[in-house]
Amino acid sequence: MSARAVWKGVIGFGDERVPVKLYTAVSDRNVHFRLLDRRRHRPVHQAMIEPRSGKTVSRDDRHKAVVGKQDRILFDTDELDELAPAPSRDIEVMHFLPQGAIDNQWYQRPYYLGPDGDEETFDAFAAALANSGREGLVHWVMRHKAYVGALRDHDGHPVLITLRHLDEVVDADALEPPGGAKLNAKEVEMATDLVEAYAADFEPATYQDEYRQRLEALVEAKRSGKRLKVKRRRRQEPTDDIVSSLEASLARERKRA
Amino acid sequence: MPKSGAKTSKASNSGKPHHHGEGFRGPRPFWSGTIAFGLVNLPVGLYPAQHSRDVTLKEVDDKGRPLSRRFFSETGRKPLKSSELARGVEVGEERYVVVEDQEIEDAALEHRREITLSRFVPLDELDPLYFRRAYFLVPDSRASSGDGALKPYRLLAAAMESANRAGIATLVMRGREVLVAIVAENGILRAEALRFHDELRTPQGIGLAPPGEPDAKRERRIRQAMDKLDARHFDPDQLIDPHIEALKKRVRQKRRRHQDVAPIEATRSREAGQGDESEEGAEVIDLMQVLKRSLKRGRVEPTPKGGKGKGKEKGEGASTRKSSSSARSSNQGAQPSDRGSAAGKSRKAPAEGELARLSRETLYRLAQQRDIAGRSGMTKAQLIEALQ
Known part of the structure; x- marks a missing residue:
C-alpha cells in the first residue's frame, strides 16, 4: 500500500x-466520535451564534479578532490574507547543526521525505545527510x-520534523534546578548504580495504548449490536524513606542479576 | 466574572505573594503523583513545557462580539441543548449508534498516581520521531512529610545524567495511558510524552523505497554545500514565527490608530467565555514563574478545592472527551488559559524590581518587542539592564 504525499x-x-x-x-489512530442529535440519531449541523441575541451569524458576517485585556482588535479576511506568508515551494535550509543541538521539546510532527522526480539528487542528498551526522534547520x-x-536522517531515509515556534515552548534554560546542600557523592553513586541496574533498550513496540x-x-x-462490559483496573499504594530504600532496591537488583 | 470577584483576587495578589490558599492563581499541574524508583518514592507534579501561541484569533461578529458554536438538528431552528446531543459512531451507511459518556468513561483506565521507573535506556536510542510533547516534573514535598521530595528528585536527576540514560515508563493521564521518557537535563526532570509504536508509519508502509546508491561525486558536492551552512549552536531565535510577528505588529498599529478596536464591555454573559479568559490573563501567574517557584521550593501549588484524586481525575477525563469529539473545532471556544494574554501582559512597562521577578523567557519577549540587539545571548541580568 503506498500513501499519498x-x-x-x-x-x-x-x-x-x-x-x-x-x-x-504519524497515523491518527484515535477513535473519532460524531456529535449526534440524540433523538434522531443523525449528525448535527453547526453554526456560530452571538450568545446574547442568540442570532446566527453567517460566514460572511464573521470576523476574526485578537483578544486583548481590554479590547478586541478586528481583522477581516483580506487583511489576514495579506498578513499570511506568501505561498512558496522552497524549503530553505538555515543551518546544518550537530545532531542533538536541537532540544527534544521543540520537535513536533515528523514527515518522511521521498524524491519528487530527480531521484539521483535525492539519493545523493539522503546519503550526504546520513553521512554528515548533522541535521538541517529549515523553514x-x-x-x-x-x-x-x-x-534528519532516519535509518537512511531523510525525515522532516516540524519544530514548535519560539512562542510555544517554555525556555528550559531559564529554569533553575531545585537547590540545597551538596548531594552526597556516595548516594549519587548508589542511585547511578540503580539506574544502571535497570538498564534496558528502548523497545517502543512493547507498549500498547490500552485506552x-x-x-x-x-x-x-x-x-455488531453487542453490549460490552469493561473492568476497571486496580491501583497500588506507594511507600517512603530514601537511603535504605536505595540500598534495598540495589540489593534486590543485584540478587536478580 | 463579576467585578467584585476580580477585586478580591487582585487584593490577595498584591502585597506578599500567597503561595497557597485561595489567592493562588496560575497554571496547575496537569498530573500529580509519585515516581517509584526502586523502593524510593518521589512525589511530583507535571507542568506543560509547551503552551498555546502568543496570539490567537477568535471568531467575532462585525461589532467584535465573541461568537459561540451551537449545534442544530437537520431541520431544527433552535440550537440543541446538551441533553439533546450525544456522541456516536457510524455503524453503516448513514447509520449511527449513540455511545454514552458513561461507556467511554468505563473504557478509561483508572487513575494511577504512580510512575514506575524500571527501564533506563541510552539517551541516544530515543528517536525524535516519537516525541509528542513535554512536561516538566516538579518535586512535590507537600504530598510527603517534610521536604522529602527535593533530595530524591535531585538524586534521580544526577544519577540519570551521569548514566546518560532516560527512564521509560507509562502513566495514566486523563484516563489514558501515556508512554513517557523521563529525561534529566541540568538537574531538571522532564517527561517527554511519546507516540505509541503503532502511531508511527514506516517508510516501507508508505511505499517509500530506500534511497538508492548515490553518485559519489554528486554526494561530495552536496556535502560541500552543506558544510557552508555549518553551525555549531542552535539559536532559538530562528524559530520566531514571522507570521505571528506580523500579526502582532498590525495589532499594535491598529491600537495606536484606534482602528477596528472593540472595547470589552464591563459585564458579560457567561457564554462570552473569552472575555473572562482575557481578564484572568491579568491575574494569571506566568507558567514560568510557577515553575521556578515550585522547583525552588520543591512543592507543587495546591489545586483548588482540594482537587486531589477522584474529583480532579473526573474533570480531566471530561475535558479530553470534549476535545476528542470531532465535531468540535479547535479554533473555537476558550483556549487553555495557562498562558493568559501574554502579548497584553508584556506590553505594560514593568518597574525595575518587577523586571527582576520576570522569567528570562518573558524578559526575552520584551526585548524582542523592543528589538534589542544581541538579546539571544544575554543572561537574565543583562536583559534586565537592557530593558531598563
Missing part, C-alpha cells in the same frame, strides 16, 4: 535544489502557514 517542496541550500515529497509519518510555508523544521484498544472494542461492539 501531503505536500511537495524543494529543499534548497547553496546552489543545491532537492525536490521532495512529504509523507506524514518553509505550507498551506498559508509558516513552518520551521529539522531535516484506545478499549474504545475500539467498544465501537466494534456497538457496530
Whole structure:
C-alpha cells in the first residue's frame, strides 16, 4: 500500500535544489466520535451564534479578532490574507547543526521525505545527510502557514520534523534546578548504580495504548449490536524513606542479576 | 466574572505573594503523583513545557462580539441543548449508534498516581520521531512529610545524567495511558510524552523505497554545500514565527490608530467565555514563574478545592472527551488559559524590581518587542539592564 504525499517542496541550500515529497509519518489512530442529535440519531449541523441575541451569524458576517485585556482588535479576511506568508515551494535550509543541538521539546510532527522526480539528487542528498551526522534547520510555508523544521536522517531515509515556534515552548534554560546542600557523592553513586541496574533498550513496540484498544472494542461492539462490559483496573499504594530504600532496591537488583 | 470577584483576587495578589490558599492563581499541574524508583518514592507534579501561541484569533461578529458554536438538528431552528446531543459512531451507511459518556468513561483506565521507573535506556536510542510533547516534573514535598521530595528528585536527576540514560515508563493521564521518557537535563526532570509504536508509519508502509546508491561525486558536492551552512549552536531565535510577528505588529498599529478596536464591555454573559479568559490573563501567574517557584521550593501549588484524586481525575477525563469529539473545532471556544494574554501582559512597562521577578523567557519577549540587539545571548541580568 503506498500513501499519498501531503505536500511537495524543494529543499534548497547553496546552489543545491532537492525536490521532495512529504509523507506524514504519524497515523491518527484515535477513535473519532460524531456529535449526534440524540433523538434522531443523525449528525448535527453547526453554526456560530452571538450568545446574547442568540442570532446566527453567517460566514460572511464573521470576523476574526485578537483578544486583548481590554479590547478586541478586528481583522477581516483580506487583511489576514495579506498578513499570511506568501505561498512558496522552497524549503530553505538555515543551518546544518550537530545532531542533538536541537532540544527534544521543540520537535513536533515528523514527515518522511521521498524524491519528487530527480531521484539521483535525492539519493545523493539522503546519503550526504546520513553521512554528515548533522541535521538541517529549515523553514518553509505550507498551506498559508509558516513552518520551521529539522531535516534528519532516519535509518537512511531523510525525515522532516516540524519544530514548535519560539512562542510555544517554555525556555528550559531559564529554569533553575531545585537547590540545597551538596548531594552526597556516595548516594549519587548508589542511585547511578540503580539506574544502571535497570538498564534496558528502548523497545517502543512493547507498549500498547490500552485506552484506545478499549474504545475500539467498544465501537466494534456497538457496530455488531453487542453490549460490552469493561473492568476497571486496580491501583497500588506507594511507600517512603530514601537511603535504605536505595540500598534495598540495589540489593534486590543485584540478587536478580 | 463579576467585578467584585476580580477585586478580591487582585487584593490577595498584591502585597506578599500567597503561595497557597485561595489567592493562588496560575497554571496547575496537569498530573500529580509519585515516581517509584526502586523502593524510593518521589512525589511530583507535571507542568506543560509547551503552551498555546502568543496570539490567537477568535471568531467575532462585525461589532467584535465573541461568537459561540451551537449545534442544530437537520431541520431544527433552535440550537440543541446538551441533553439533546450525544456522541456516536457510524455503524453503516448513514447509520449511527449513540455511545454514552458513561461507556467511554468505563473504557478509561483508572487513575494511577504512580510512575514506575524500571527501564533506563541510552539517551541516544530515543528517536525524535516519537516525541509528542513535554512536561516538566516538579518535586512535590507537600504530598510527603517534610521536604522529602527535593533530595530524591535531585538524586534521580544526577544519577540519570551521569548514566546518560532516560527512564521509560507509562502513566495514566486523563484516563489514558501515556508512554513517557523521563529525561534529566541540568538537574531538571522532564517527561517527554511519546507516540505509541503503532502511531508511527514506516517508510516501507508508505511505499517509500530506500534511497538508492548515490553518485559519489554528486554526494561530495552536496556535502560541500552543506558544510557552508555549518553551525555549531542552535539559536532559538530562528524559530520566531514571522507570521505571528506580523500579526502582532498590525495589532499594535491598529491600537495606536484606534482602528477596528472593540472595547470589552464591563459585564458579560457567561457564554462570552473569552472575555473572562482575557481578564484572568491579568491575574494569571506566568507558567514560568510557577515553575521556578515550585522547583525552588520543591512543592507543587495546591489545586483548588482540594482537587486531589477522584474529583480532579473526573474533570480531566471530561475535558479530553470534549476535545476528542470531532465535531468540535479547535479554533473555537476558550483556549487553555495557562498562558493568559501574554502579548497584553508584556506590553505594560514593568518597574525595575518587577523586571527582576520576570522569567528570562518573558524578559526575552520584551526585548524582542523592543528589538534589542544581541538579546539571544544575554543572561537574565543583562536583559534586565537592557530593558531598563
